[in-house]
Amino acid sequence: MATKRTIIAEIDTKIIPNGNILAKDTNKILKDILDCDELNSSGGSTDGFSYSGESSDDNGAKLIYSIRGIIGLFANFTVMISIPDNNVNKLSFPYEDLKMFESLSTVMVNSENMPDFLVKIRNSKPDKIYKEWGLAPKKYRIGCLNLRFDDKNLYFSIEGQEWEDSLVGGDSIFTSFAIHNPGIKKLK
Numbered sequence: 001m002a003t004k005r006t007i008i009a010e011i012d013t014k015i016i017p018n019g020n021i022l023a024k025d026t027n028k029i030l031k032d033i034l035d036c037d038e039l040n041s042s043g044g045s046t047d048g049f050s051y052s053g054e055s056s057d058d059n060g061a062k063l064i065y066s067i068r069g070i071i072g073l074f075a076n077f078t079v080m081i082s083i084p085d086n087n088v089n090k091l092s093f094p095y096e097d098l099k100m101f102e103s104l105s106t107v108m109v110n111s112e113n114m115p116d117f118l119v120k121i122r123n124s125k126p127d128k129i130y131k132e133w134g135l136a137p138k139k140y141r142i143g144c145l146n147l148r149f150d151d152k153n154l155y156f157s158i159e160g161q162e163w164e165d166s167l168v169g170g171d172s173i174f175t176s177f178a179i180h181n182p183g184i185k186k187l188k
Contacts, residue, residue, distance in 0.1 A: 007032050047071040049103040055093035055154070060084040063093040063154070072106045077147070078176040081156065083167045091156045101151040107179060108149075117177050119145045121160070124170045145173065 007029065014025045052066040062082045069075035081091065108114065121141040123129055130137040141161060148155040158173070160166060 004036055007036060046073070049075075049099070051095075051097060051100045051103070053095065053097075055095060057091050057093050059088045059091070061088060061091050061093075063091070063156075065093075065154070067100065067104070069103070069107060071103060074178055074180040075104060075107045076176065076178045079156075079173070081158075081173045083171040084169055089158050089160075089167050091158070093154045093156070094152055095154060098151060101149065104149055114146055114148050115179065117145045117147075117175065119143050119158070119173050119175045121158075121167070122172050122174075123168065124172075129168055129170075143167075143173070145175070 010032070011029055014029065015021050048068070048070050050066075050068045053064075055063045055065070057063075061084060064080040066078045067075055119142070121143045122139075123141075126139065127137050143161065144159045146157040146159075148157075158167060
């Protein structure tokens with residue numbers, strides 16, 4: 001296995017000023033870097049997690065999700081939510097993998113302190129909806145998304161920007177956000 005010093009020496013001999021390096025030489029150097037004991041022996045290890053899937057709630061809303069992170073450090077959520085019905089702002093999506101709950105529990109101290117995220121709410125027929133509401137059309141609306149979870153469900157609460165702005169059939173949300181808990185046990 002190559003050492004850091006031998007890798008640097010090889011780079012110095014293969015890369016010449018104002019010249020090109022061959023792809024095969026580049027590949028060999030990169031493989032040596034990946035296998036280098038000195039660069040890979042930091043002793044630290046991280047345990048990652050990755051969950052993805054689809055779920056539907058009792059009102060027919062659909063969720064497609066990808067949740068990835070590092071145990072005890074952070075979680076990144078990418079979610080697509082589609083709303084088939086009017087006035088449904090609280091959504092509950094079941095999941096079956098108990099390990100997902102265990103992984104999320106290491107990042108989020110409790111489900112009561114979940115942060116809010118502003119999200120874009122799109123609708124496939126915005127002109128029709130705004131006409132029904134008697135408002136000037138917009139390309140999209142803004143909502144405040146709040147996520148909670150327990151050992152069986154992901155819960156999303158979505159509040160519209162305006163008082164009369166509930167979710168309506170045809171609405172969709174596609175967003176990605178990361179959560180890192182600073183260690184706060186409970187807000188008082």
